Amino acid sequence: MNGGSNGLLSGELRLAGRLDARFFALLQALADTGSLQRAARAAGYSYKGAWLVLEQAGNLAHGPLVQARQGGRGGGGSALTPAAHALLQGWHTLTQRHAAFLREQAQWLADQPELAALLRRTAMKTTARNQFAGRIEALTRGPATVQVRLSLPGGLPLRAALNAEAAEALGLAEGQEALAMVKASEVVLVQDFGGYRLSASNQLAGTVSRVTKGATGSLVGLTLPGGLTLTASVTNDAVDALDLRVGQPATACFKASVVMLAVAA
Missing domain, CATH: 1.10.10.10 (Winged helix-like DNA-binding domain superfamily/Winged helix DNA-binding domain)
Structure with a gap:
């Protein structure tokens, strides 16, 4: 039997270790x-x-x-x-x-709001590999789009852009806690900007901490200041071309429009 509060608490009753x-x-x-x-x-x-x-x-x-x-x-x-x-x-x-x-x-x-908030963040299940808990610092509302600036642990900035209708449906407000989700495939890793500047709103510098190669693609973990880890999904050819190795610096770049936001219901 399972039970709980908003899916945060559950328990299975089983007798004698096998009678369920x-x-x-x-x-x-x-x-x-x-x-x-x-x-x-x-x-x-x-x-x-x-x-x-x-x-x-x-x-x-x-x-x-x-x-x-x-x-x-x-x-x-x-x-x-x-x-x-x-x-x-x-x-x-x-x-x-x-x-x-x-x-x-x-x-x-x-009666334990901090613990309940932690459990709510952990309970959410999604295919997005990158999930970060942050707090909304600023909202810039336009006629069709709302720009959101979040502060992640360690003070890292993260920007999201969503249509006005979605922002209204979520009830976004400054000071509100939010989950930011980014698919690993949306992250571009840059090692050397070569004197150029990118249009990507999010550019998070870190250190390569993991390279897991598959048959055709690799998952690259980038440890950011403050200890957060961001994962990028790239081709094996890109890993070889950039010679991505653990310990090397890299910058994760992705557009604000690919950041999905979630807030507590």
């Missing part, structure tokens, strides 16, 4: 239908798999959990033994107590 919600769903379905075949389908087991798990649990319980029921007009079937009924009742009681425990801990968590 799926097993007890099988017992409940068997009690409701009197048919192991139908109960197995309802709980997501094969017929053979249901028999196997019930036999194993019965061995641990030192007695069968299922007994054959004599046929009548409707034919034979299966029924729970008294031991299985007691086990199922115990499960229902424990799930209620478990849910109450989670609610109590969720209430405590609600």
Whole structure:
């Protein structure tokens, strides 16, 4: 069983290390239908798999959990033994107590804003390799676009650009905490500007700390001032051409328009 507050807190109830919600769903379905075949389908087991798990649990319980029921007009079937009924009742009681425990801990968590904020940032799942928590320092609103300046840990600046409609939907405001996400494929690494200046709004200088080569592409980790790590996805040819190695300086460049922002709901 899982429970929690806004997805921040969850817990799985499992008895004796192996008896989980799926097993007890099988017992409940068997009690409701009197048919192991139908109960197995309802709980997501094969017929053979249901028999196997019930036999194993019965061995641990030192007695069968299922007994054959004599046929009548409707034919034979299966029924729970008294031991299985007691086990199922115990499960229902424990799930209620478990849910109450989670609610109590969720209430405590609600009084820990810093911890809750950390968990919210960690809980977000996305394909973007680069995710940074920052605070909005400034908003520049134009007729169609909103420019956002964030401050990352260590004082690093990060700029994002989004359309006015999206900014309004997010309710962006100065001082607000936000998550900035950037796909690794959107990051261009520069070692030598050769006297040129780039139009990319974000240019973060750091040190190459990781080069992981694949069949055709590489993931390059760049450690920024303050300890943050930014990942770029580049071709193996680019790695060889730039002779990218751990310890070398490099600058990660990407446009403000490729930065996605997320704020707490």
